[in-house]
Amino acid sequence: MLKKLLGLTTATALAFSLAACGGEEPAEDAPVDETEGTEEATEETATHVGEDVDFTIVGIDPGAGLMNITINQVLPDYGLEDDWNVIESSGAAMAASLASAYENEEPIIVTGWSPHWKFSDFDLKYLEDPLNLYGGAEDVHTIARLGLDEDHPNAYQVLDQFQWEPEHIEYVMALINEGTSPADAAEQFVEENADLVATWTEGVDSVEGDDFTFLYVAWDDVIASTNVIAHVLETVGYDVTLTQVDAGPMWAGVASGSGDATVGAWLPTTHADYYEQYDGDFIDLGSNLHGTALGLVVPTYMDIDSIEDLVVE
Template sequence: MLKKLLGLTTASVLALGLAACGGEEASQEAPADDVEGTEETPAEETASHVGEDVDFEIIGIDPGAGLMNITINQVLPEYGLEDDWNVVESSDAAMTAALKSAYENEEPIIVTAWSPHWKFSEFELKYLEDPLNLYGAAEDIHTIARTGLDEDHPNAYQLLDQFGWEPDHVEYVMALVNDGANVEEAAEQFVSENEELVATWIESVETVDGDNFTLLYVAWDETVAATNVLGHVLESIGYDVTLTQVDAGPMWAGIATGSGDATVGAWLPTTHADYYEQYEGDFIDLGSNLHGTALGLAVPTYMDIDSIEDLVVE
């Protein structure tokens, strides 16, 4: 049975020693006859209707996420949105709850988004085009281990180094959970249904006898799924595994200080770039365990908007 420590705040983690330290411009120039509405409905009002429909709010996630940093400090100012738009600090769970409510009622909503995530299989969504490419290219999710892990737990280290899967794998686990399965049960089901894949992770790995091992993770659905799957596999070779949920900063600090053994939820090179730079030299980067991620702003496909530029109010 995996042991879980859930919902630790930054303060409690410190106690454990985890923390060191509108419309396009063409619409403005269009003749009055081409603008919908009467003379009392100027082009400017038409151009800003998307913002008005969502109260000029973009529903975000936890404030420590790189996705939030990019959105607030790069996307808003570079697209000229900072004076009109507000990014609401939230969480993965709160963001998806707001999205679910809006989607079921066909109401407009704009959210910070990333893939892989179950919301893209549950709802018909689209990323807004990012002409300035501020969200960058697809990211990888890396496995990060504490220094000395290869000597202290060589078999776990080898398993971590060999761990890798595809977006459809993790989305399958997330979908099981979203459909009502317990995450531990979903992880066990995935492992039992993908024996050939799991065999590549544990190839040449020897069993142990109850060695303690701690995985740190943030409460992002794909990271929760990956952590539980790996935790299940570690237990199958004899480790006594504890899964500890923390925020992104304490997760990196915990690996750097050795309070946690590893994480399989490091988004690079963008989302966790600041933490990577801050703690570089105090951890081991085992490389990518998943390719093909994406970051950006997403909306339901029923919304008549295609680009971040469409959010500009002229």
């Protein structure tokens, strides 16, 4: 159980008590160790956050690139592997844990990414990453099975032309988080952004009930993007099936042809292992979204700014 965050107390100077019988003052030349208090305060600061969160980082799906980086690079390279643990869960479970902690103003550290609705609902910050292990901003790519351009040329063209901005996807994510179903949120977005959607369907012919299958992971951003592009394909006549899987099966499914496409491939970092594993067995249609970020995320009320602050001296 996460412990309540305790504020760091400032060091106070201890005054010598006057002797009851004589009021004797301390010797003026008594040595003062100015470093002792500083060292103790530094150690207290270094261990404080870890103790308050039970040295636990709340993660997401096992096998996700974000988890691999955190466990296999961030922990060892920052010297955290002996003290810290990363809990495997899911994007939804991570968000639920964050929401619960935030509501009670409790400390919590999570593996985070943006765009994500949590940044619009809560005051959060990424911990600085001096070693740049999480890398710079990523793109979200559209990945299609081999032969899709021949079997479903109109769907292929929509996917090839599909591109939007973080504020677009965050709008859909916020609708879903507020209780709108993913399908209804997608329909609302498409209706309200006709000009943008027209750039995706430009030159596309209608079809009559052709089957199309999207594979997607249960990440809030991918749920939003998959539902939006699925609705667009439905408007041109496709019968679309959405199949939720983990990241590994998502890539394997597209590579094997059991799924037609995914619009939730985070590259070049998060899904780098899958990209390398299945390279040559899929078509990379390029980025559909720029401006993502990865890292460790905490509420702004926590007095911590960098991953280096997690180190226990």
